Amino acid sequence: MDGAGVLAGVSHGTGAVPDDDLARLVACLLVVRCSGHLANGQRRYPRWELDNATLQRLLGLGVGGVILLGGSAAELRLRTRQLQAWAATDLLLCADVEEGVGQRFEGASWLVPPLALGRLHGDDPAAAVELAERYGRCSGREARALGLNWVLGPVCDVNNNPANPVINVRAWGETAATAGALAAAFVRGAQAEGVLCCAKHFPGHGDTASDSHLELPLLPHSRERLEAVELPPFRAAIAAGVASVMTAHLLLPELDRERPATLSAAVLTGLLRHDLGFEGLVVTDALVMEAITAHHGAGEAAVLALEAGADLVLMPADADAAMEAILAAVEQGRLGRERLEASAERRRQALVSLRRSYQAASSSLADASPEPLNLLAASGSRAAEASEPLGPLSNGPIAADQRLALELVQRSLRHQGGRVTLPAGSPAAAPAINLIRVDTALGCPFLQPTAPALARATAAGFRPVVLDGCSPSPWRIGLEEASDCGADGQDGDPEGRSTGTPITADGPLDLARLGEGPVLLQLFVRGNPFRGSAAGREPWEAVIRQLQAAGRLAGLAVYGSPYLWESLQPLLEEGIPAAWSPGQMPLAQAELLAALGLGSSAGRGDGFTD
């Protein structure tokens, strides 16, 4: 791939004399998606992730932002350098790293979901606020070290609806006050490390029971109700100086009968800009989401978003079509050029503030980590880079962030009962069972074969039986459709979404089929974009009763949903070892199982290394 011809597409299909300045102005307002992996063939979602040739062409045209998903921390560091080297302008490089950079990019810190701190806030608000700020520090520091300069968080939605399939534990609170206090603390921490934050999903996605990745949810709330519940966390984030706000694909008929918030001038310009006084960047949620594409073409959706008051257009279904449509709208006088220039100016100001806060950042990584913008040539010697290719992250998170990750897991862990033990008697006659439920075993980032939930139970004599949406049914009565396999979409990944009915069951487990031994039940259940929580709709209460009635419940571990834990915990007989962690990652598994007597805690291990 050479550099020649990159600009050939600049007047691509506009049907008018190209105006290079206008084309670049339009291009810089787009944020396209690519994989964090380097090679085309490594893309997990090639339908949504641009191939390298297209990416290089679009960045050469002046496209101003990229959202990344996939790949390890090391790959991301290489990728962000590559993208910036291809780009005609300073890039906004972002990712949905809501739960630590390690949530998306292996090798960085993977933290418990924000709702863990929301829960803590009720008991100890000062501690929760302090931890939320450190959570932001960690996220901002690692994002910047890997070349990202825009963290797509905090979620400012109030999760006051436990059935919410898409926000759920991603929220910082179940009340407006908690969500606001913690989201603001996160913003302070992350932005102090030299990245931009993004409060989402405006004006509030917490009270929906449907997934806007799959359909357009409707929020019937009045303005008064919004002021009481949905808006305060956004006000708090704005007061904390959040650099950007992301719109929600929600219909709020009390504000705008026709258009979803993302495309609504009443919401973006009226409510957000004027009433809340937000002067930063307004970015749409991904325009490829079904809530938008079901109703509007790729070009028209982008035009409508800008008309409504958005500054940046995230993941247009077709970037070329979006640019063409915007150019046409300007030529037709539908969109004022000064409207786009104002957005570009906000974008420029954000980059300036970034440079300023980067220079001021006082964190432990500040001296050693690479500069976020076009300053690559200045940093480090080649020999130092060879031995420490990710700078201070070369050996994983720094000690302070390892301590934070562990503290968050330990403070949010709930456990009761004694140690998980095998009953006396021949294990050969009735081998113990480690019954695990997870959304999707294939490609599961937290259930590698050596993950604690598997390895520690195996070491204790429990053989694994893993249920996911593709397993043969474990239920006693009949066979229900199990088709959320292959639906491992993440936030913003419409590919491979569920195409059938999730597992449901009228009766409890078919125990004869599972075998005779005691059962350690481990449930990895939380709301997930695209997937909802099929596992959460299964009859786990009946299973608890069933296993206890048979004297076979050796222990219970719930990873993720506090709501599932709260429904099961009261059913437990005295002494049954049981625990909940809001986290699903290996560290959460290790700490939870240590609390149940399976293996040891990292806090009693080798300590932390830089």
Place this chain on the structure above:
Amino acid sequence: MDGAGVLAGVSHGTGAVPDDDLARLVACLLVVRCSGHLANGQRRYPRWELDNATLQRLLGLGVGGVILLGGSAAELRLRTRQLQAWAATDLLLCADVEEGVGQRFEGASWLVPPLALGRLHGDDPAAAVELAERYGRCSGREARALGLNWVLGPVCDVNNNPANPVINVRAWGETAATAGALAAAFVRGAQAEGVLCCAKHFPGHGDTASDSHLELPLLPHSRERLEAVELPPFRAAIAAGVASVMTAHLLLPELDRERPATLSAAVLTGLLRHDLGFEGLVVTDALVMEAITAHHGAGEAAVLALEAGADLVLMPADADAAMEAILAAVEQGRLGRERLEASAERRRQALVSLRRSYQAASSSLADASPEPLNLLAASGSRAAEASEPLGPLSNGPIAADQRLALELVQRSLRHQGGRVTLPAGSPAAAPAINLIRVDTALGCPFLQPTAPALARATAAGFRPVVLDGCSPSPWRIGLEEASDCGADGQDGDPEGRSTGTPITADGPLDLARLGEGPVLLQLFVRGNPFRGSAAGREPWEAVIRQLQAAGRLAGLAVYGSPYLWESLQPLLEEGIPAAWSPGQMPLAQAELLAALGLGSSAGRGDGFTD
């Protein structure tokens, strides 16, 4: 981690005045194992993969080789630079990349197993030899581009025992002549690209039905039989100039009644050095394997191997203990210092030849790829590196290697019958089933949720049901132990090996439990170190008969074992769409399914990009 104190361990426990030269001499003969990932926390097998502090200490002491597993191509490139920067000497950097570098490191070429060419050799020997040499070219080129200089292949074992659980499709042939011709061609191709090759597992591991990772196999063959079957491929590889030979953990009582080949002077010095006249490097197979550790301590095994005639010691169970024991053996006069110096000299000569062949390498990557040794500072500009961080591999394999990978898949594919179609009638009433059997779904590198075997069948209306060693039993009668989950060890990975009885079944599938619709049966079955082929011992012949009797066999795909295919193919009723590919990777899935009418072939796609 600073450099000070790295040498503090040089006299570690020897109990004598340290002899730094001797200590370095000993150290350079060791090959230790680490993860290709950068961070300690990313290690998949922390029990076997050294942590970074230990690694840096040992390399600082002069340890001369590292075997890598895990991580992507991008991570490996960073990792090999890091290791060399930590090392006191030029390193031998190796990996078990027998089936293309992409077999172990995602982003590079993943080729069909060698036995695919062994099969082709019977029909078209010239084509097979030419493809084997290109196979070697591709492997050597990509290994070198990522910083490896030692390819642990070719397997020279003759797979004349279809029940072999560990060699199987890794072999280049089922006869001595085929295996020898193709292994030699591979060596010529790979070494021409500037890497060392390694013929393994001497004197021949093909005719065993047990796995030396788990126990010590016994080969009762006479010297005459070895000359007829086992030895010719090694003679061919030696004649082709193979730089190294790896020993097998096998007991051959006709050659040595007491010691396995790895520790036997009769085999290594008598047979390999004297009789076969091999003058290159002799390296042990991993000394951590159970066949060795069950009988010898970490230190003693290393001493015995060197005494027997090995030059390099691979993966001693404890590197410090091995060094101490070797030093003690020299001090006690048990091992002559000149014996070790001769090995070090062979090692030095191998590195010299490497430098020479590297400079002569004429491949398309030669100009652009990084130097294999201590020449990092000389290569490339920072800006070029930012946009093409892996050099010519930044966008995945080069076009020539993409073509090779596709040609290998297409030439080895066997298919019959028509297109897979859904029968007329309501799919809702009887949804079609995509029944997949795979050893381990968790962490499976070729079955991501968007893999063709899932996505293409889903697109055609088949819902996935995935069986692995951890699934609830799909069989009609009773429940058998299913415990090969968590046993995803790879070659040289004793961690997490199978601890129970694999799935067996007396009867065919419990069809009522699977549902009513037609079944596309996809079997990913091949011999695997640590795992054997539990799936291969299941009653798939009975399943074929059962599904056909019920009129429900929509199609059959076998990925991997030719022996399984050959047992099932004759049972198929006329017109049933069915195919076999020796490969299991996504490209093989895509081509096989394209042949069955599900999706299109890459040969008819976008073509290849550099």
